Amino acid sequence: MMTRPRVFVWATGQDDNIGDVVLRRRLLACLDVPRSSIDLYVGVNSDGYASSLITEIRHAEVRLHRRKSGWVIAMMRAACTRRVIMVANPGEIWLDGSTLLSHSLLLAPQWWVRVRGGDVVRAGVALRQTRGVIPSIVVALLRLSQRSVSLSSWRDTSTGPRMGAGAVVPDWAFSPGPTAVDGDRRVVMVTFRSDRAPLDDAECRALRRYADRTGQRLEVFVQVRHDSAAMAELAGRLGADLVPWPDSRDHAEQERLLRDHFRAASLVISDRIHALIMGSGEGALPAGVHDPSDHKIRRHFVPAGLHDATFARTGSGDDLAAFLFSVVGARERTLSALVTAAGEVDALGRRLTRLVQVDEVTAA
Numbered sequence: 451m452m453t454r455p456r457v458f459v460w461a462t463g464q465d466d467n468i469g470d471v472v473l474r475r476r477l478l479a480c481l482d483v484p485r486s487s488i489d490l491y492v493g494v495n496s497d498g499y500a501s502s503l504i505t506e507i508r509h510a511e512v513r514l515h516r517r518k519s520g521w522v523i524a525m526m527r528a529a530c531t532r533r534v535i536m537v538a539n540p541g542e543i544w545l546d547g548s549t550l551l552s553h554s555l556l557l558a559p560q561w562w563v564r565v566r567g568g569d570v571v572r573a574g575v576a577l578r579q580t581r582g583v584i585p586s587i588v589v590a591l592l593r594l595s596q597r598s599v600s601l602s603s604w605r606d607t608s609t610g611p612r613m614g615a616g617a618v619v620p621d622w623a624f625s626p627g628p629t630a631v632d633g634d635r636r637v638v639m640v641t642f643r644s645d646r647a648p649l650d651d652a653e654c655r656a657l658r659r660y661a662d663r664t665g666q667r668l669e670v671f672v673q674v675r676h677d678s679a680a681m682a683e684l685a686g687r688l689g690a691d692l693v694p695w696p697d698s699r700d701h702a703e704q705e706r707l708l709r710d711h712f713r714a715a716s717l718v719i720s721d722r723i724h725a726l727i728m729g730s731g732e733g734a735l736p737a738g739v740h741d742p743s744d745h746k747i748r749r750h751f752v753p754a755g756l757h758d759a760t761f762a763r764t765g766s767g768d769d770l771a772a773f774l775f776s777v778v779g780a781r782e783r784t785l786s787a788l789v790t791a792a793g794e795v796d797a798l799g800r801r802l803t804r805l806v807q808v809d810e811v812t813a814a
Contacts, residue, residue: 469724627792
């Protein structure tokens with residue numbers, strides 16, 4: 451009889467972060483092929499996180515795994531009798547002891563999958579920019595395991611040189627690209643990480659002045675739940691409306707609400723990559739504002755052609771305001787780059803889909 455490969459996907463993420471759901475869901479959608487099956491490892495992530503990951507799955511049978519060992523054992527057993535595709539967790543890889551242990555334990559399963567005629571996919575990944583003994587060992591381990599990978603891509607500009615192989619393709623969340631770019635957009639949406647230095651008074655005044663001069667309303671929103679207190683405080687300092695994320699609202703509901711607000715926004719100002727990308731997908735221009743020492747946004751925006759959409763904070767309100775006006779001035783160039791980026795992600799997605807569409811003959 452003809453069967454499709456059995457796909458095993460590691461898809462754990464930061465549970466209170468909508469962005470972690472969005473990028474993984476786009477990858478999973480590429481694996482959704484009739485007569486296929488997806489074994490999804492979500493670990494201790496909440497039911498809301500897990501259910502939001504699979505909202506676009508229409509054809510594949512999905513099995514959720516909470517125990518890592520159970521997921522690995524099921525994968526190795528399946529590889530004994532049929533073709534298996536192992537898909538590594540997309541997103542940022544932390545170069546710490548936990549990653550060292552996890553990837554050490556995955557070395558044998560990865561090679562077993564390849565020996566048995568399957569594929570290993572590592573797509574949409576970036577290495578965290580940390581240095582030291584443990585990070586160096588983790589990178590060496592990842593380079594070793596890369597030899598078993600049949601399809602790989604990196605979502606930033608710095609990971610490829612460290613790994614030695616693989617193409618650079620924008621983050622999964624850049625697809626499907628901007629929609630509904632026209633219309634009356636009179637809102638400037640703002641969110642920032644709570645583990646970074648908050649905006650100072652001059653920067654807050656600059657945002658307020660920009661909104662007043664352009665006749666727009668400021669909204670502060672919560673994309674990552676643990677930012678809630680800091681964003682409530684920022685909304686008060688800016689005199690802005692607040693879009694909170696209360697405990698009573700699950701991931702899917704919060705994402706729908708944010709996307710509704712993005713569709714009325716002209717700009718999204720943030721140091722959170724996926725807040726910017728989600729906003730751009732709804733037609734709002736991304737304005738990445740970050741600490742001078744943190745180049746993460748730029749590393750992820752350059753592959754998408756967004757060379758002028760980031761600003762390293764200087765403490766000058768005038769500099770910040772000038773940057774915001776420059777982002778608006780580059781609107782057509784930015785939208786064109788976003789369309790191109792979405793096309794590159796879609797091309798990667800089609801390569802992944804073709805891996806799953808390959809039929810094989812198995813014993814009846």
